[in-house]
Amino acid sequence: MKIDLTETTASKVNKALVQGRRAIGTPAVGMVLTLVIVTDEENAYDALKAANEASREHPSRTLVVIKRVSRSPRDRAAARLDAEVRVGTEAGTGETVILRMYGEVLHHAQSVVLPLLLPDAPVVVWWPVNAPLDPAKDPLGALAQRRVTDSYAAEQPIHELTARSAAYAPGDTDLSWSRITPWRSMLAAALDQVPGKVSAADVEGEEFNPSCELLAMWLADRLDVPVTRSFSSGPGLTAVRMETDHGEIVLDRADGSLATLSMQGQPDRAVALKRRETSELLAEELRRLDPDDTYAAALKFGVDRLGAPSDKPGRPTPDQAPEEPKKAAPAAKKTAPAKKAASK
Template sequence: MKIDLTETTSSKINQALVSARRAIGTPAIGMVLTLVIVTDEENAYDALKSAGDASREHPSRIIAVIKRLSRSPRSRRDARLDAEVRVGSDAGTGETVVLRLHGELANHAQSVVLPLLLPDAPVVVWWPEGAPAEPAKDPLGALAQRRITDAYSAERPLDELAVRAATYNPGDTDLAWTRITPWRSMLAAALDQQPAEITAATVEGESDNPSCELLAMWLADRLGVPVERTFSGGPGLTAVRLDTKDGVIVLDRADGSLATLSMEGQPDRAVALKRREPAELLAEELRRLDPDNTYESAVKFGVERLAGPSQAKTVRAAEAAAERSAEQSADNAPKAAAAKKAPAKKAASK
């Protein structure tokens, strides 16, 4: 069931929700949380679809906040709230409210969302893209117990990781971290089967993939050994190598779906390690509402502390380029000085 409301208010939206539930005989007591999605018109469909799929595991009231800003001064003054209420089969296993905030109202989204939150239920805010620098201090983020971002959607994912580390607050998490949960579980299980002292590790994957960096930082933080970050064509993470005193443990996934686990003294094993859809990632994050201390420790470890030739080569190449530039400048200096003196000599001869 869908109800469209134009130039409406939060009170009228609540009344529409109650009327829709009565019309189809669906109570609200089965919903366990409120999920607020802050997105734009372009990404709203995909975000709502992922949230609807996740609601099959976590029945929730989904509130999508779409800010319709305009550069026109007059349009900014014309504040207006349009809404779409979905209940029943059109909203997964919960309720969905799509809010379109026009004009100056877009800068006060929290005043619209607050009356629509489920009473006595946790609140989670998700930014599929365009997350604020400090989610906990964002007006909408301040309403939530959990705040979900996605560094992978940023223009510079590794810079985004640095921002997440610098502005971390309890309750923050990122889907780049959620993507490596199967990898962390598989590596931990491998070490349980073959306990050994690890001396070094290597993480291979795409160069600008934040999940690769987070996995490398997690290993370096937890194991206290040098972790080398090497690059491949992907997709995503492609391999992890753990060097131990008893041999090498390798988890290799070249095609993005099926991986091979190789351990010393054991036959190679094929393990399912497919790349997951946003709905699966979101459902995983909604399972816990307490602060993720492991994520905090990993993201704060810092990319710059990772060891390995990839970083060393980059630094050496930059230093060599700087040295060549300085040498060329030094070589060109006498020529430039001579060129400046030449006109002076000609003028004197005249």
């Protein structure tokens, strides 16, 4: 069921939600959280689709905040709120409210969202694109226990990751971190089978992929060993190699779906390691709403390791076309110093 409201208020939206629930015969629904999606009109459809699929696991009230900038000076001055209320099959397993804000309302989005939050339920704010530099200090982000960004969607992903490091607050997370969960699980399981100690590691993947950077940070932080970054054409992460006292451990995924785990003295094993959809990543983040200390530690190590973007010679920014590598040249690498050395 859909209810369209033009030039409305938060109070009228709440009444429409109650009206919609009664009309479909479900006056009481069990929703576990409020998910606030802050996006633009272009990306709203994909974000809402991912949220509806994630709601199968986490029934929630989804508030989509779309800030519209009018071209006409007269329209820019006029404050207006349009809303679309969806309940029943139109909203997955929860409720959906699409809020389109114009004029002065753009600067007070938190005042519109606050009355629509579920009482006594956690709040998660997700920016699919164009996240603020400091999500915790954003007016909408301040309402949430969990703030989800996606560095991969930024124009300059590595710069965005550096900004996340500088502005980190407990409750912040990034879908680029969620993308490497299966990799971290597989690598940890492989190390449990090898009695030797890791002496070095190498992470191979796309050059401007923040997930590759985060995995390298995590390995360097947890293992306290030098970690190098090799660049490939992708897709995404393609391989991780770890040198141990008992030989090399290699997790290689060349096609983005099936990986091969190789360890000294054991037969090679095929491992399902497909690239996951946004809805799966979002559902994973909604499973736990407490601060992710492991992500925070990896991100903090990244501040010391990456430094300022200008400190990395030979690495072009995303708005510059990288030079064509020579066919005979080996893969470019950058080395992460050991954790102890970084703190000196």
